[in-house]
Amino acid sequence: MNTPVIRIRDLSTRFGEVWIHKGLDLAIERGEMVSLVGGSGSGKTTLLRMVVGLLLPDQGDIEIFGEPLFGGGIARERELRQRFGVLFQHGALFSAFSVFDNIAFPLRELKRYDEDAIHDLVMLKLSMVELLPRHGRLMPAELSGGMVKRVALARALALEPELLLLDEPTAGLDPDRSDSFVRLIRMLGEELGLTVMLVTHDLDTLAALSTKVAVLAEQRILAYGSIDEIMHIDHPFIRNFFLSERSVRALQNSGLPAVPN
Amino acid sequence: MSRVSPADLPRREISANLYKSGVRAMPVTALVGFLIGVVLSYLSALQLKQFGADIFIVNIIGLGIVRELGPVLVAILVAGRSGSAMTAQLGVMRVTEEIDALATMGVQRGLRLVFPKVVALIVALPLLVLWSTAIALIGGMVSAQVQLDISYGFFFQTLPRVVPAANLWIGLAKGAVFGMFIALVACHFGLRVRPNTESLSSNTTASVVSAITVVIILDAFFAIATRSIGLPS
Incomplete structure (x- = not known):
């Protein structure tokens, strides 16, 4: 058995007196596309931020590629961080840099490529996210919302x-x-x-993207499986989330069997 | 491996910060310096005339500006100008998750964001002190000539005699120390910003107020520590 790409064990998080997560476990295998869903305030984004090392859990541990996120010196931590990319909700592009420099930033950080190679790599990433070379000269403030996300995706994929x-x-x-x-x-x-x-609460996105769904409720991963399996679980949150009228429409559009009997 | 090699030093950021908080501050520090020089000289001249102690204008202007007013004025201007800009910049980077993005790329924010600002101000502030002091002295000299009929030549000759060079070094040292603290205070408050507008505005205010207060407290310490240096006994 391969080591899971992300393994979260017995994770607990507390904000003041409120427990957000309590004894949360999750293991994500290589090649999966996992949507994390949950009611608002259930700690989805908090969990994501812990996985990328922006927040520390109060208890429990998180391993990425079988390694802990912290410890072992800056060089090791950096190397591990180069193996994953993060797309933030609002893109988080560096507003002082042009699109080109934004995508080039992680490459330049490596100090492994010369400027010519970086130029070629950035152009490749731009075309990967279906943007044109001339977009590289724009500043983030000049981009539309959709383009910001594409550039952010290109930057996340740069390494x-x-x-x-x-x-x-x-x-x-x-x-x-x-x-x-x-x-x-x-x-x-x-x-x-x-x-x-x-992390999403948009059913269209969820239906179109995920091979698996992880439902975060009652401070833990309530269920983890394919959309089909999840929809058959009888739980108030899952019923509300997947089987409301709006949701049924969205799932039907995406060609999935909407109403389990 | 956790050592920082010279190649890791963020030279571009340092020079960008030097330009922004040093070069761009030259007009305003010159203007304020000149006017303060003129006003101080004018007011002193009115008093000195009554006692017939006209030539002491050089001592008052020289010591006052080189040792005290030059460094403190520049520090206050820079705290208001660059300190607030640094806090706001880091604060907005926090709001837009840019700082988080850096962290997930394994970039140390201390080295990349704080260090260049601190280095830039440590270098820029003494230079601005030198610049602004020179212009304030010119302002004082002009005013002394108009009010008391003290010639430029006399002013130039007397200045080095009544204001020992130690005073200039004290002024420059103050500039470097003030610069370091302004940048550190600004970065501290900038990184404390929570992702909302209220927090951004309150931290920017706190940054400027604290920086100016710190400058004045440090200046008091300097006054005590250097009380036996460079003053006529």
Whole structure:
């Protein structure tokens, strides 16, 4: 058995007196595209931020590629961080840099490539996310919401990571843009053999992208499985989330069996 | 492996910060320096005239500006100008998750964001002190000539005699120390910003107020520590 790409064991998080997670376990295998869903305030984004090392859990541990995120010196931590890319909800592009420099940033950090190689790599990433070379000269403030996400995706993929983490990838995009962005992520994910973990509450995104769904409720991963399996679980949150009228429509559109009997 | 090699030093950021907080501050520090020089000289001249102690204008202007007013004025201007800008920049980077993005790429924010600002101000502030002090002295000299009919030549000749060079070194040292603290205070408050506008505005205010207070407290320490240096006994 391979080591899981992400393994979370017995994780507990507390905000003041409130426990957000309690004894949470999750293991994500290589090649899966996992959507993390849960009610608002259930700690989805918090969990994602812990996986990428921006927050520390109060208890429990998280391993990525079988290694802990912290410890072992800056060089090791850096090397591990180069193996995953993060797409933040609002893109988090460096506003002082042009699109080109944003995508080039992680490459320049490596100090392994000369400027010519970096130029070629950036152009390759731009075309991967279906942007044109001339877009490289724009500043983040001049981009539309959809383009910001594409550039952010290109930057997240700059170092050819094995794992991609997405925080609300389609939030703030209109349905059309959102569809094409989801298609792009799925295509790239399959082409590059990425493992993907995303936080979303958009059912269209979930249905189109995920091979598995992890439901975060009652402070733990309540269920983890394919969409089909999840929908057959009788739990108030899952019923509300997947079987409301709106959800049924969304799932029907995506060609999945909507109403389990 | 955790050592920082020279290649890791963020030279581009340092020079960008030097330009922004040093070169770009030259006009305003010159203007303020000149006016303060003129005003101080004018007011002193009015008093000195009554006692017939006209020539002491050089001592008052020289010591006051080189040792005290030059460094403190520049520090306050830079705290208001660059300190607030640094806090706001880091704060917005926090709000837009840019700092988080850096962290997930394994970039040390201390080295990349704080260090260049601190180095830039340590270098820029003494230079600005030198610049602004020179212009303030010119302002004082002009005013002394108009008010008391003290010639430029006399002013130039007397200045080095009544203001020992130690005072200039004290002024420059103050500049470097003030610069370091302004940058550290600004970065501290900038990284404390929570992702909302209220926090951004309150931290920017706190940054400027604290930086100016710290400068004045440090200046008091300097005054005590250097009380036996460079003053006519």
